[in-house]
Amino acid sequence: MIVSYDTIMEKPPYKITSEILNLVASIAMKLGEVNALHIHKPRTEIRKKNRIRTIQSSLEIEGNSLSEAQITALMDNKRVMAPEKDLLEVKNAIEVYNKIGDFDPYSLNDLKEAHRILMEHLVTDAGKLRTRNVGIVQGSELKHLAPSGSIVIGLMKNLMSYIRRDSDLILIKSCVFHYEFEYIHPFTDGNGRMGRLWQTCLLMQKFPIFEFLPVELLIKKNQEAYYNALGKSDKMGESTPFITFMLTIILQSLENQLSSNNITHSPTDRIRLYKIKIGSDAFTRKDYLNNFKTISPATASRDLSLAVENNILKKKGEKRLTVYRFT
Template identity: 60%
Template sequence: MILSSMKPPYTITDKILALVASISEKIGEINASHLYKPATELRKKNRIKTIQSSLEIEGNTLTEEQITALLENKRIIAPQKDIVEVQNAIKVYQQLNQFNPYQLKDLVKAHAVLMSGLIDNPGKLRTTNVGIVKGSKVEHIAPGGTMINGLMKDLFDYLKKDNDLILIKSCVFHYEFEFIHPFTDGNGRMGRLWQTLILMQQYPVFEYLPIETLIKQKQTEYYNKLSESDKKGNSTPFVEFMLGIISESLNAHLQTQSVTLHTEDRISLFKEKIGKNKFTRKHYMQSFKNISAPTASRDLKWAVEQDLLHKFGTLRLTEYQFK
């Protein structure tokens, strides 16, 4: 828990250092192979998995198929509350890039979208006192309502100013956020969403990693680590757990992504990289080590036909430029 204007208590253990090293290595591998932005189809699948898992943790009953149908604006038969939760989550994830993870006002805005039509005061920090009940026992007494503003301000100060690695800070933020419990409802899904958003700033791959799916599979452990950290008065156990989850999700990403990218995916990745600069087929091939010259030619021919590229010169002197 945070005491005013101090760094939240946690220890950087050998386990945390080993996990951070392994995660950094995997992110390096992902960036080197251009896997940080998965193929369009997989992005959509991962997004659906993320929404389904995060809400199932909170008791939502919708399946991935039903969420897909909602994404395509089809009607489904399900409890109204569950449908609204999913529609709200779809909206928030579509707007993900518009939120600044370092601004409390953006967090409040995201909560307003996520909890719209589900609670009386979406997007408002709580001013009342709450206890979190699991079964018949009180699992966690959250800080009093009058302290919330100050605690959240301190938490954002830590996020903005502390020099620890973003991988560690994102986990600490997630724990402290759940501890403070700043809203009357929706804290679980908000904490998980915000950790993703923090990580995305430095590592774009996190936008499409279904970390929530792994948390869902280890839901009991997730809650146990939150409560173990509560008892210890520091977030170390939770940080170790979350870094483990991140590491596993990167493993899964590397395995599924070893499937080759398609023409369209390669062209769109290369466009991000090269911008408006002119380039040759050779430049293009340097970016995708595992494609042959005929494949590169086919890609570029396709992009010219799709009216994405200008083509200058002929044969060996051919150059290209994105429109």
């Protein structure tokens, strides 16, 4: 069934299949492991590495030539020899990903502002929804004829209303958004990288790990399957195949993160993570141990003593009656 977009729909068409439900359940289990191992916000060097992978992968899908090493050099304000357009794409992407936590993923204005940053000096209408008709051509073949430019603003308002109000899980809605965004093709250029960016924005509101999870790396490695899933959804007139594909990619990304060697925490890491959780509340060594179930009481005592010595914590009382509070 091919769905016409001449009429604005309240809810995009898709089915929640048993495969999708199984993928959601598996992802939920992996997210539980992420929280249990306290890797929902990785260390600074890991966050930087994963962000570089995200930027490089998302842009390579669109034909950018810069490597991870070159992007690292740009982030460190070093000179890089490369085509000017490729350099500008990377610089813009670095800027928009640095601001990713500032965007409201349910705001159309914020989405347009993100596009403006991402495509500044690359297109003349950066940050503006298209009003003319466009199609995606590969070679001599028209792969996708986007909806008429005259209804783009209505379609986008409807899509933003769906993700804001619908009761389905954000894991599913973010995939639906990604597909519908690519189908609508709301900007004259930059839609692929924006669709991937905005799915991340949606997911990280509920699951912070997604800010630094390089999902785009697996999309790049499965680029043909990515475009096939988009094409299959186009032919079916619903996003079900694309939802299945993206949930599979998300699950693989979480599995890769969990199987990596990046889950061993130093005392400083544990103290930093506990501060995020506890804030200014007082706590005991037992509370700290309940949060980090894989460490011994002696390790917990060393962590807390080190933090007191470095004036990160203040303590009151002695032995089992000791309570701590972050300075």
